[in-house]
Amino acid sequence: MIAPTSAPTGFSLVQAAAAAAAHQNFPPATLYMVATPIGNLADFSLRAIHVLALVDAIACEDTRVSAGLLRHLGVDKPLLALHEHNESSAAPRVLERLGRGERVAYVSDAGTPAISDPGAALCAQAQAAGFRVMPLPGASSGVTLLSAAGDAHAATQGLGFSFVGFLPAKGASRQAQLEAALQRSGSVLLLEAPHRIEDLAQRLADTAPQRRVTLGRELTKQFEQIHTLLAVDLPAWLGADAQRLKGEFTQAIHAEAPPDVADAPPAVPDTALHVLRVLLAELPLKQAVSLATQITGVARNPLYQAALQLREAPEAPAP
Numbered sequence: 001m002i003a004p005t006s007a008p009t010g011f012s013l014v015q016a017a018a019a020a021a022a023h024q025n026f027p028p029a030t031l032y033m034v035a036t037p038i039g040n041l042a043d044f045s046l047r048a049i050h051v052l053a054l055v056d057a058i059a060c061e062d063t064r065v066s067a068g069l070l071r072h073l074g075v076d077k078p079l080l081a082l083h084e085h086n087e088s089s090a091a092p093r094v095l096e097r098l099g100r101g102e103r104v105a106y107v108s109d110a111g112t113p114a115i116s117d118p119g120a121a122l123c124a125q126a127q128a129a130g131f132r133v134m135p136l137p138g139a140s141s142g143v144t145l146l147s148a149a150g151d152a153h154a155a156t157q158g159l160g161f162s163f164v165g166f167l168p169a170k171g172a173s174r175q176a177q178l179e180a181a182l183q184r185s186g187s188v189l190l191l192e193a194p195h196r197i198e199d200l201a202q203r204l205a206d207t208a209p210q211r212r213v214t215l216g217r218e219l220t221k222q223f224e225q226i227h228t229l230l231a232v233d234l235p236a237w238l239g240a241d242a243q244r245l246k247g248e249f250t251q252a253i254h255a256e257a258p259p260d261v262a263d264a265p266p267a268v269p270d271t272a273l274h275v276l277r278v279l280l281a282e283l284p285l286k287q288a289v290s291l292a293t294q295i296t297g298v299a300r301n302p303l304y305q306a307a308l309q310l311r312e313a314p315e316a317p318a319p
Contacts, residue, residue, distance in 0.1 A: 013073050017049035026054055027134075029098050031126045032105040033119060035112040035138025036069065039221035048136045049073055056102035059094050061118055065109045082106065087121045094122060098131045112140045116165040116191055141250040142189040145216035148226050151187045154255035159186035161252075166191050167200070175203060181253075182208050188253040197249050201238055204231040204253070212254040218247035230301060268306045272296040276307055285311065 024047070026032075032051050037043040052058060052075050059080040060066035066079055082090040097104050106119050113119030123133050142163050154161065162184045168174040178200075181188045192200050204213060209232035217225040225244070229237055231253070238244050268276075275295055279288035289307050293300045 013049055014053045014075060017046040017053065020046040021050040026051065026103065027132060028101045028103055030103055030132045030134050031094065031098060031123065032103065033113050033123060033133060033135045034105045034107050035136060035140070036107050036110055038110045038139040038141050038144070038219060039224075041072065043139050043220060045136065045138055048138060049075075051103075051136060052077070052105055052107075054103060055105045057094075057097055057104050059090070059104060059106045059122065061108040061113075066107055069107075080104075082118060082122060084118045087118050088125075091122045091125045095125060095129050095131070098126065098129070110139075112138060115140060115142075115163070139220065141191065141216070141219050141248070142252075144219050145214060145226070145250045145252050146187065146189065148216070149187065149214040149228070149252040149254065151214075151252065151254045154186050157255070159255045161187040161189060161255075163189045165189075166193075169196065175207075178203055179207060182211070186255045190251045190253065192249045192251065194246055194249065197245060198235065198238060200251075201231075201234040204251075205233075205235050207231075208253070211256065214252040214254065216250040216252075217244065219250060221247070223247070233300075268298055268302050269296070272298045272303065273306060273310075276303060277310060280307060280310060 032055060034048050034051055035045075036048070052070065052073065055077065057078040057080055058066060058070070059082040061083045063079045063081050070077065070079075080090065080093060082094070094104050094106075106113050106122060108114075108117035108119060111117060114123055126133050142165075146161060151161075162181065164177075164181045167177050167181075167190065181190070190200070204211070209230065211231045212228060213231050213234055214226065214228040215234070217223075219226075223243075227237065272292065276288060276292045279291055282288075283291070285304075285307050289300060289304045292298070292303050292307075296303075
């Protein structure tokens with residue numbers, strides 16, 4: 001839920017939006033697919049606000065959620081309920097309005113419509129009927145997280161990314177679709193609800209333990225959290241703090257590194273290697289790596305790989 005903020009006295013968002021966007025072309029008999037913020041109202045574009053103030057009606061996923069958003073904007077429009085359970089049957093009412101030359105907007109509860117939210121069937125029916133569909137870009141949790149995931153080698157290798165969204169809630173199909181997603185080239189974007197995040201984390205740890213995962217929690221909101229770690233470490237990280245299990249989750253499962261990246265020696269500074277050697281001489285490998293991470297600040301994974309190499313390397317002969 002987006003927390004509204006108070007606008008300065010005498011300031012109208014609708015007036016500011018009109019000043020910025022009214023000179024642009026907004027044709028009649030058009031369906032406007034309008035992206036809404038995913039948690040931070042300040043991410044709403046002025047063009048989107050202007051369109052919501054301009055259209056004749058707004059179709060929406062949940063009229064209660066959209067009514068609250070429109071009240072904050074100072075916009076009053078007829079609302080048409082169009083969600084995943086009635087999209088096909090409700091779409092003809094929108095087409096009737098378009099046929100009368102009206103402008104109609106569609107918004108989901110948060111984010112870009114028709115991606116992981118309703119709107120695709122409405123869009124397809126409008127296009128099939130010969131009406132124009134105009135998208136207004138905005139927030140999308142998957143792209144938002146991907147921009148902070150730093151999966152650079154996927155882009156340079158031409159692998160790109162796949163948006164999967166929500167997996168089935170349970171059963172064999174959940175595991176089957178997860179395994180199929182992990183077979184795709186490039187990064188994979190998943191969404192998950194808080195009551196299923198632990199299950200997904202454990203499945204990732206069991207199925208692809210060495211894949212890097214960037215987890216985004218409550219993106220754009222006050223308590224936003226973004227953390228990158230190996231899938232094998234994800235269940236323990238989530239379980240270490242009850243707050244980490246709250247909110248909405250987006251996960252970027254990084255592309256598997258190409259052979260030249262996977263086989264490259266870890267980039268560990270000499271000082272960190274010295275600390276690691278001293279600790280390995282006295283402690284078990286995992287404990288030595290954990291302490292070396294705390295002492296040197298070097299990430300756990302490269303230290304772990306370096307520790308394996310040090311353990312396997314033959315000891316130097318005594319002078």
